Amino acid sequence: MKVCITSKGPGPDDMMEERFGRAPFFIFFDTESEELNAVENPFASGAGGVGPRAAQVLIDNGAKSVVTGNVGGNALGALRAAGISIYFLRESGTVKAAFQQFKDGKLTKAF
Amino acid sequence: MNIIVASGKGGTGKTLVAANLAYALSDQKEVLLVDCDVEEPNLHLFFPQGGYELPVTTPVPVFDTDRCTACGKCAEVCRYGAITVLKEPPPLFFEKLCHSCGGCEMICPEGAIHEEERAIGKIRFSNPRDNIILISGILNEGEVMAPKVIAAAKSYAGGHPTTILDASPGIACPVVEAMQGADYCILVTESTPFGLHDLALAESVTRCLGIPSGVIINRFSEEDDQVMDFCRSKDLPVLMTIPFDREIARIQNTGGLISEGMPAYREKFADLFSRVTSAGGFSK
Amino acid sequence: MKKIVVISGKGGTGKTIFTASLTDLIPGPIGIADCDVEAANLALLLEHVDVRSRPFSGLEKARIIQDLCVGCGLCSINCRFDAIECQDGEYIVDPVHCEGCGVCMDICPEKAIVMEPMRDGTIYLSRTSKGLMSHAELCAGSGTSGLLVDQVKKEITGEMRDEKALIADGPPGIGCPTISAVSGMDAAVIVTEPSVSGLHDLERLVRMARGFDIRLFLVINKYDLEPGMSKKVGDYAATENIPVLGCVPFDPAVVDAVRKGIPPTRQDSPASQAIRSAYDKLAEMMELV
Numbered sequence: 174m175k176v177c178i179t180s181k182g183p184g185p186d187d188m189m190e191e192r193f194g195r196a197p198f199f200i201f202f203d204t205e206s207e208e209l210n211a212v213e214n215p216f217a218s219g220a221g222g223v224g225p226r227a228a229q230v231l232i233d234n235g236a237k238s239v240v241t242g243n244v245g246g247n248a249l250g251a252l253r254a255a256g257i258s259i260y261f262l263r264e265s266g267t268v269k270a271a272f273q274q275f276k277d278g279k280l281t282k283a284f
Numbered sequence: 285m286n287i288i289v290a291s292g293k294g295g296t297g298k299t300l301v302a303a304n305l306a307y308a309l310s311d312q313k314e315v316l317l318v319d320c321d322v323e324e325p326n327l328h329l330f331f332p333q334g335g336y337e338l339p340v341t342t343p344v345p346v347f348d349t350d351r352c353t354a355c356g357k358c359a360e361v362c363r364y365g366a367i368t369v370l371k372e373p374p375p376l377f378f379e380k381l382c383h384s385c386g387g388c389e390m391i392c393p394e395g396a397i398h399e400e401e402r403a404i405g406k407i408r409f410s411n412p413r414d415n416i417i418l419i420s421g422i423l424n425e426g427e428v429m430a431p432k433v434i435a436a437a438k439s440y441a442g443g444h445p446t447t448i449l450d451a452s453p454g455i456a457c458p459v460v461e462a463m464q465g466a467d468y469c470i471l472v473t474e475s476t477p478f479g480l481h482d483l484a485l486a487e488s489v490t491r492c493l494g495i496p497s498g499v500i501i502n503r504f505s506e507e508d509d510q511v512m513d514f515c516r517s518k519d520l521p522v523l524m525t526i527p528f529d530r531e532i533a534r535i536q537n538t539g540g541l542i543s544e545g546m547p548a549y550r551e552k553f554a555d556l557f558s559r560v561t562s563a564g565g566f567s568k
Numbered sequence: 569m570k571k572i573v574v575i576s577g578k579g580g581t582g583k584t585i586f587t588a589s590l591t592d593l594i595p596g597p598i599g600i601a602d603c604d605v606e607a608a609n610l611a612l613l614l615e616h617v618d619v620r621s622r623p624f625s626g627l628e629k630a631r632i633i634q635d636l637c638v639g640c641g642l643c644s645i646n647c648r649f650d651a652i653e654c655q656d657g658e659y660i661v662d663p664v665h666c667e668g669c670g671v672c673m674d675i676c677p678e679k680a681i682v683m684e685p686m687r688d689g690t691i692y693l694s695r696t697s698k699g700l701m702s703h704a705e706l707c708a709g710s711g712t713s714g715l716l717v718d719q720v721k722k723e724i725t726g727e728m729r730d731e732k733a734l735i736a737d738g739p740p741g742i743g744c745p746t747i748s749a750v751s752g753m754d755a756a757v758i759v760t761e762p763s764v765s766g767l768h769d770l771e772r773l774v775r776m777a778r779g780f781d782i783r784l785f786l787v788i789n790k791y792d793l794e795p796g797m798s799k800k801v802g803d804y805a806a807t808e809n810i811p812v813l814g815c816v817p818f819d820p821a822v823v824d825a826v827r828k829g830i831p832p833t834r835q836d837s838p839a840s841q842a843i844r845s846a847y848d849k850l851a852e853m854m855e856l857v
Contacts, residue, residue: 391674453579456711489709
């Protein structure tokens, strides 16, 4: 299944991004094949409503879970309505490391 | 005559000026006082009286679940992120992000969207004193469309021969919305480097909009010539100076009118109005 | 890193002076953000050296490519914001009224309308004696001050490494700029004044702040000008469980410091003593050292 990790850059060695709506990149990992697909966030510098629009990107890409630092009110509503599980991770680390923690079951589902 | 009272910096005394100008004027004629600081309206604190209210509404989409196919076009076209399309209809709608542009209704290929009015604020009308009509624009907490409520408040005031508008502080779109169409702008500042810095910002807005302006320096200090120099350099008449005075602060802080509590000010504010209305204002 | 924002509801209560004092008292290095983008005054009190600046673009706005336009007027008829008018035979978008909704672009049969970024302001990064500071200036009439506040915060947080704290001067009011300033912060210090307007706006502000996971503190400025109202404010704070860090007396030394371009805590005075003691309480409750 697909998990999305908010990222500062397009690659697995890039640092994880704490913010959801304004994350520069969304990296989608397939937990079986471990293949990844990086999507640039076109709304990162939008004036408003970036949370729901970011959630739309995840919905459109078929993500079932997301690993991020924090999620604003509107984005939270959108992700929950879409049935996407939310995991919070706040220490600095690479996207690859975050994915490994997720795969190893080390993260707690917040929503 | 439509006068707007504005400032760059908050807390300089806009409401004090608007309220007292209206009060002093009401001796001579009927005045319409309009509170355009819709996020933090305060004029009613100086003219307390129950009135009646009318809602300010804005059109928002309503989704027909039976017709909706979750095609996603409405979410794509919305530039404010107010619509999120899920796998199943209906889409998720974030009403406070919606700007009422009508784009989603236009684009829906299934005709599954129609618009209904949603309240974002209200306009309160009261007649607290003889010859003073107070129109207060109030933006509901959490809402962002201040200009719409300001426009509604102004529209109820339209056509009246004597209107005084109290703007919000700053220079962003709610202030520009309030200022448009004014005959004269009174910029209220204070004798501090903050007051000067922010007066310069506000003056650039009135200049851009082509609204003749004058300045009132509140909490005036004889030592400060920076604000006076600035006014001179921009050909801005200094219409009045109000010294820092504990009695003035006391009256203002407890919701009183200095024109009522200190009769000299009643005259000063009446005089202010004649200076504003006469051609060219106060020349230096 | 502790992130603290100073807000007020009503303007002119003394936020900026208190923020400058906080930056003066807290041990460095720290990051500083002036989020009052419509009237950025913090830089007037903190000596600084400019490091860099960049233009800021907020909402995209519509522009009609005249060569492609056939003058059908569909854009103008459908614009909900009265932003498109025909002037001298040409249809032109007024950027002050344009809300960037894109309906005109979608509806134009000739594809003659494009959405383009507009210059909305400038973001500055400077160096103070305590650390880096970001601030911005918003262009008049702009509607994107919430986004600019977010960018000001990002400008400084992007540069922070081991700093122990981020101190932000917030905007007045309770709208998008304040929401943006409060978002993601650990604590908000509300600076209020003892007046009916001050209390009224304080109540609205607290209601707004409750929507965030943020600790609230209160400072009552110029409390001695109106002891009756100060008591009302204190009572309100008690019912809301908001700790009062301190009450600062009205003090001409404060204006004197502002005129000198320094935080009031650099000079000894009744006000600066009260500010120091408010800071000590904040430092203790937020574990700042």
